[in-house]
Amino acid sequence: MINWKVILGIARTHLLTKIKQTSIAALGVTFGIGAYITLVCFMTGLNKMLDDLILNQTPHVHIYNEIEPSNKQPIALYKEFENALNVVHSVKPRQTQKRIHNALALLEHLNEDTKVKGAIPQIKAQVFYLAGTIELGGTITGIQAMEEARLFNFKDYIVQGSVQDLESNFNGILLGSGIADKMSMTIGDRIQISNSSGEVFPLKIVGIFQSGIAELDNVQSFVNLKTSQRVLGEAENYITDINLKLHDIGYAPELAQQIEQQFGLKAIDINTANAQFETGTTIRNLITYAVSITLLIVAGFGIYNILNMLIYEKMNDIAILKATGFSGKDVQLIFMSQALIIGFIGGILGLVLGYLLSMTIDQIPFDTEALPTINTYPVNHNPMFYVIGISFAMVSTFLAGYLPSRKAKRIDPVRIIRGQ
Amino acid sequence: MGAVLKAVNVNKYFTKPTRFHVLKDINFEISKGEFTSIMGKSGCGKSTLLYVLSTMDTDYEGSLFLNNELVTGKERHELSFIRNRDIGFVFQFHYLLSEFSVLENVMLPAKKLAAKSLQEIEFDAIQKLKILEIDHLAKKRASRISGGEKQRVAIARALINNPAIIMGDEPTGNLDSYNAQNVFNIFRQLSDEQGLSLLVVTHDRDFANKTDRIITMTDGQILS
Numbered sequence: 001m002i003n004w005k006v007i008l009g010i011a012r013t014h015l016l017t018k019i020k021q022t023s024i025a026a027l028g029v030t031f032g033i034g035a036y037i038t039l040v041c042f043m044t045g046l047n048k049m050l051d052d053l054i055l056n057q058t059p060h061v062h063i064y065n066e067i068e069p070s071n072k073q074p075i076a077l078y079k080e081f082e083n084a085l086n087v088v089h090s091v092k093p094r095q096t097q098k099r100i101h102n103a104l105a106l107l108e109h110l111n112e113d114t115k116v117k118g119a120i121p122q123i124k125a126q127v128f129y130l131a132g133t134i135e136l137g138g139t140i141t142g143i144q145a146m147e148e149a150r151l152f153n154f155k156d157y158i159v160q161g162s163v164q165d166l167e168s169n170f171n172g173i174l175l176g177s178g179i180a181d182k183m184s185m186t187i188g189d190r191i192q193i194s195n196s197s198g199e200v201f202p203l204k205i206v207g208i209f210q211s212g213i214a215e216l217d218n219v220q221s222f223v224n225l226k227t228s229q230r231v232l233g234e235a236e237n238y239i240t241d242i243n244l245k246l247h248d249i250g251y252a253p254e255l256a257q258q259i260e261q262q263f264g265l266k267a268i269d270i271n272t273a274n275a276q277f278e279t280g281t282t283i284r285n286l287i288t289y290a291v292s293i294t295l296l297i298v299a300g301f302g303i304y305n306i307l308n309m310l311i312y313e314k315m316n317d318i319a320i321l322k323a324t325g326f327s328g329k330d331v332q333l334i335f336m337s338q339a340l341i342i343g344f345i346g347g348i349l350g351l352v353l354g355y356l357l358s359m360t361i362d363q364i365p366f367d368t369e370a371l372p373t374i375n376t377y378p379v380n381h382n383p384m385f386y387v388i389g390i391s392f393a394m395v396s397t398f399l400a401g402y403l404p405s406r407k408a409k410r411i412d413p414v415r416i417i418r419g420q
Numbered sequence: 421m422g423a424v425l426k427a428v429n430v431n432k433y434f435t436k437p438t439r440f441h442v443l444k445d446i447n448f449e450i451s452k453g454e455f456t457s458i459m460g461k462s463g464c465g466k467s468t469l470l471y472v473l474s475t476m477d478t479d480y481e482g483s484l485f486l487n488n489e490l491v492t493g494k495e496r497h498e499l500s501f502i503r504n505r506d507i508g509f510v511f512q513f514h515y516l517l518s519e520f521s522v523l524e525n526v527m528l529p530a531k532k533l534a535a536k537s538l539q540e541i542e543f544d545a546i547q548k549l550k551i552l553e554i555d556h557l558a559k560k561r562a563s564r565i566s567g568g569e570k571q572r573v574a575i576a577r578a579l580i581n582n583p584a585i586i587m588g589d590e591p592t593g594n595l596d597s598y599n600a601q602n603v604f605n606i607f608r609q610l611s612d613e614q615g616l617s618l619l620v621v622t623h624d625r626d627f628a629n630k631t632d633r634i635i636t637m638t639d640g641q642i643l644s
Contacts, residue, residue: 003531003532003534005531006528006531006532006534009531010528013519013520013524014519017519316515317517317518317519319515320515320516320517321517321528322476322500323474323476323503323509323511323515324503324504324509324528324529324532324577325500325501325502325503325504325505325529325532325533325581326500326504326532327496327497327500327501328496328497328500329497330500330532412476413476414471414476414477417471417511417515417589418467418471
């Protein structure tokens with residue numbers, strides 16, 4: 001028979017008459033939770049941005065032909081030397097072509113796989129950029145521009161011009177920003193490139209590309225698949241690379257292995273290619289959590305302190321309540337509900353504070369070479385953080401209130417009354 | 421008339437700082453409507469006895485009956501309930517909840533008992549305040565009234581659940597003679613007019629002399 005109305009009434013009176021202390025305790029929670037929300041939104045936003053930086057433009061599986069020595073040397077095929085120890089000196093890489101054999105059929109096969117979000121071809125070619133008498137070495141990559149934009153956020157790295165301009169212009173080139181600067185060229189200008197055999201092709205600059213990695217921007221340009229085939233003087237089935245994007249990134253290693261075995265090609269999955277990046281993400285997340293938990297614990301101790309003091313001040317009240325028939329449990333509930341009310345109000349205000357702060361951060365300009373499309377600091381407004389925030393506010397105030405209230409429960413009224 | 425309160429062979433020891441036999445074989449009973457006072461020198465154990473009788477102190481030997489019901493050995497929450505319903509307290513230092521209004525202080529034990537609706541409780545509380553002639557203070561904060569008034573509020577609070585017995589631990593000990601007289605008159609009146617049982621520990625010989633019965637204690641024993 002717990003009379004909640006009476007208990008909450010007493011708790012409310014206690015809180016309201018000590019409004020200063022109550023506000024300070026609630027503010028402790030507010031700042032803790034607010035800082036947590038701000039920090040976690042900001043840090044996960046940054047993390048996500050860094051992840052995207054790598055993940056979006058990196059294929060989950062990259063298929064190509066590697067120039068490498070044969071695993072099996074011819075001598076291994078001789079039955080006579082089967083059980084002998086064969087030593088081959090001066091092994092050379094195998095003569096092989098850069099193109100992927102029967103690439104169009106392979107593309108079709110990969111695109112049929114339901115786990116694959118998309119498989120798109122690329123052609124990589126070594127070229128020279130010509131400007132008057134100056135020759136600059138570089139690479140061009142033939143792409144299906146619209147597909148690249150769909151699967152690998154290609155659009156984010158085009159600072160001038162657009163994907164459509166490249167897609168629709170078979171004489172167009174998306175020039176790396178570094179080359180454009182060096183050659184003082186801009187959108188609309190014409191550039192000449194020559195292939196390794198010295199043939200010259202005039203192309204029109206339809207856009208400027210900037211990845212943020214200077215070394216890449218100084219050599220890399222993009223053209224249409226067909227344009228690159230023309231530059232290389234190859235047929236339409238000439239394809240050097242296939243990039244895969246999967247629905248589930250975890251499937252990448254398995255698929256890569258499968259492709260290597262089935263087709264005899266080199267397939268690199270994203271985890272192998274970016275192992276150090278994974279570690280970085282894990283550590284950043286770890287730091288985020290460590291800092292947030294610290295903040296919340298500090299807020300919890302604040303509440304603990306204030307409730308403890310409140311109970312010392314209220315010794316007389318506790319004794320009276322007990323003498324007039326309130327049980328220890330009633331008294332405990334009075335103080336517990338005070339803690340939880342402080343936690344709830346402080347927590348809600350904390351969410352509001354966190355929201356406002358993270359919105360402010362979201363508006364602060366953030367210009368970086370590396371990310372041409374990002375203008376403000378990245379913030380991840382995940383509703384889950386708010387749920388975690390308020391839950392932690394409640395849990396920590398519960399714990400912070402539990403110990404002092406248990407003490408209140410155990411106070412012997414006779415000692416207090418006779419002590420005076 | 422039946423016994424409201426009965427103590428049988430009550431013994432109590434203090435263990436700190438050394439073992440000390442503070443109540444020795446206490447046997448007595450209080451009849452319904454009796455106004456009893458307990459007298460004795462400081463340290464004779466009279467307050468200790470009162471707190472044993474109040475059910476707040478459970479660390480004793482022997483048995484205690486309230487309204488012919490054994491209360492010794494009951495669970496703490498049951499004892500709380502009994503205190504709430506059957507026993508009213510008046511202490512030496514008024515012991516009101518200072519942050520609550522006078523009316524709320526009086527109503528609180530009844531709200532806890534929850535036997536009546538809020539309107540009835542409020543009505544009762546105002547009735548009790550009227551009996552004690554302090555109904556004009558109802559809305560004031562308990563910390564804003566004088567000592568004598570506080571003690572009367574405490575009495576009103578003790579009365580709110582119409583208890584079987586009212587216990588007082590030197591209820592006039594902290595009051596001037598005018599207010600002490602006033603409080604005594606209130607007790608006397610309650611006893612005479614409403615047949616309330618009262619058990620009051622006091623140092624005040626004049627006060628004790630005017631009660632129905634005096635229990636004198638010396639060194640943990642009842643003399644008379």
